Amino acid sequence: MQAQSDLSLLSLIANASIPVQIVMLILLAVSILSWTYIFSKRAALKRADAQTRRFEDDFWAGGDLTVLQQAIASRRDEHGALARIFDAGMTEFIKARRSAARGDTLLDAPRRAMRAAYQREMDSLESHLNFLASTGSVSPYVGLLGTVWGIMHAFMGLSTMQQATLAAVAPGIAEALIATAIGLFAAIPAVVAYNRYTNEIDRLSLRFDSFVDEFLNILQRQVH
Numbered sequence: 729m730q731a732q733s734d735l736s737l738l739s740l741i742a743n744a745s746i747p748v749q750i751v752m753l754i755l756l757a758v759s760i761l762s763w764t765y766i767f768s769k770r771a772a773l774k775r776a777d778a779q780t781r782r783f784e785d786d787f788w789a790g791g792d793l794t795v796l797q798q799a800i801a802s803r804r805d806e807h808g809a810l811a812r813i814f815d816a817g818m819t820e821f822i823k824a825r826r827s828a829a830r831g832d833t834l835l836d837a838p839r840r841a842m843r844a845a846y847q848r849e850m851d852s853l854e855s856h857l858n859f860l861a862s863t864g865s866v867s868p869y870v871g872l873l874g875t876v877w878g879i880m881h882a883f884m885g886l887s888t889m890q891q892a893t894l895a896a897v898a899p900g901i902a903e904a905l906i907a908t909a910i911g912l913f914a915a916i917p918a919v920v921a922y923n924r925y926t927n928e929i930d931r932l933s934l935r936f937d938s939f940v941d942e943f944l945n946i947l948q949r950q951v952h
Contacts, residue, residue, distance in 0.1 A: 744903040745881045751874030751907050755867060759914035762863045765856040766921040773928050776853060779808025780935060787939075793818060793946075809849035810936055814943060816845035821947055834951050835944060842940050849936070853929050857922060864919035871911020878904025 744752070786796060797818040800811045807815075817838035824837045882901055 744906075745878065748874045748878045748881070748903055748907055751870060751877070752910055755870055755874075755907070755910040755914050758863055758867060759910070762860060762914060762918045762921075765859060766917060769856060769860075769921070769925055773853070773925060773932075776809055776932060777928075779806075780810045780932065783808055783811040783814070784935075784939070787814065794822070797822075809853070809932070810939055813842050813845045813849060813936060813940065817842035817940070817943060817947075835947055838947060839940075839944060842943070846936055846940060850929070850933060853932065857925060857929075860918045860922040860925075864915045864922055867911045867915035867918070868908070869911070871908040871914075874907025874911075875904040878907060 783800075787793075797815055800807045800815045801819070804812055804815060820837040820841040821834070824834050879901055882904065
């Protein structure tokens with residue numbers, strides 16, 4: 729019964745050496761932060777997809793683009809990334825037309841404005857993905873560092889014993905393996921989330937790119 733108590737998870741963590749405990753705390757903090765980003769990014773991408781669909785329906789409904797732009801400008805945060813890209817382009821197109829620009833020159837300003845807005849929106853959507861990628865790639869190695877140290881510590885402790893037994897070395901090896909397990913627990917969800925969210929952001933990026941090209945074609949037809 730005493731052996732089972734000594735090999736319980738909490739007991740192993742509490743009795744682990746200081747370096748191994750530090751590694752476990754770092755990995756636990758990274759895991760908590762990683763899960764926070766996973767849930768927040770999931771909500772952000774779901775909201776971005778819904779807002780994009782809603783704006784596309786409004787845009788292709790065939791209404792007055794100036795009226796649509798005014799409605800978006802009054803509440804930019806509620807309409808989503810694609811609506812803000814449209815707002816940036818339409819605003820610059822109206823300014824260029826008022827300044828008596830002609831021909832292709834009239835489209836240069838909205839093109840640049842939409843590309844700049846597109847980049848800002850993509851930067852926002854991709855925020856914290858680098859942290860998830862780093863967590864997925866580095867956490868197993870940090871856990872392995874704790875494991876190596878724990879095993880070294882366990883075997884160094886054997887040098888002071890006259891008779892080495894499995895019962896003597898088992899707690900040290902077990903605490904060392906816990907560090908690897910925590911590292912994997914932090915890394916696996918981060919890698920899965922990173923791959924999934926990157927794929928979803930790529931799909932949104934293609935929709936934004938297609939819209940910019942189509943909207944510029946519409947403006948070009950109005951110019952000519």
